[in-house]
Amino acid sequence: MAVGTVRYWAAAKAAAGTAEEPYEATTLAEALTAVRVRHPGELVRVLDRSSFLVDGNPVGSRPHETVRLAEGGTVEVLPPFAGG
Template identity: 85%
Template sequence: MAKGTVRYWAAAKAAAGVAEEPYDAGTLAEALATVRERHPGELVRVLQRCSFLVDGEPVGTREHETVRLADGGTVEVLPPFAGG
């Protein structure tokens, strides 16, 4: 298992009630499962609309079970937002 940080932005940050928290997981899917357990309710709904960066790289359409997490890495949770 890798240890790192999950960072929440905008609506995800509001729903989680924290800006960041640690992960202890081997894949993005495992990290997100832990996030859902910690924050049932609004954050679970927000996550359905989010995109993710792992160590600065977009996850895109890859299956979350295939995205490996690194020790000391960062998962960024990015809800859709407007602007330009």
């Protein structure tokens, strides 16, 4: 199990009520499950529309269960942004 940081941006930050928090997880799916448990409500809806970066790399359409997290890594939650 890796320990790292989840960073929230824009609407995700507002819904979580914090800019970042720690994770303890092996995969992105595990980390996001823990986030959903800690922050039921609006953040769950924001996560469903968000994209993710893991250590600066876009996750894209890869299944979250296959995205391994590194010790000391960072997961960034990027909700859709308005504008162009």
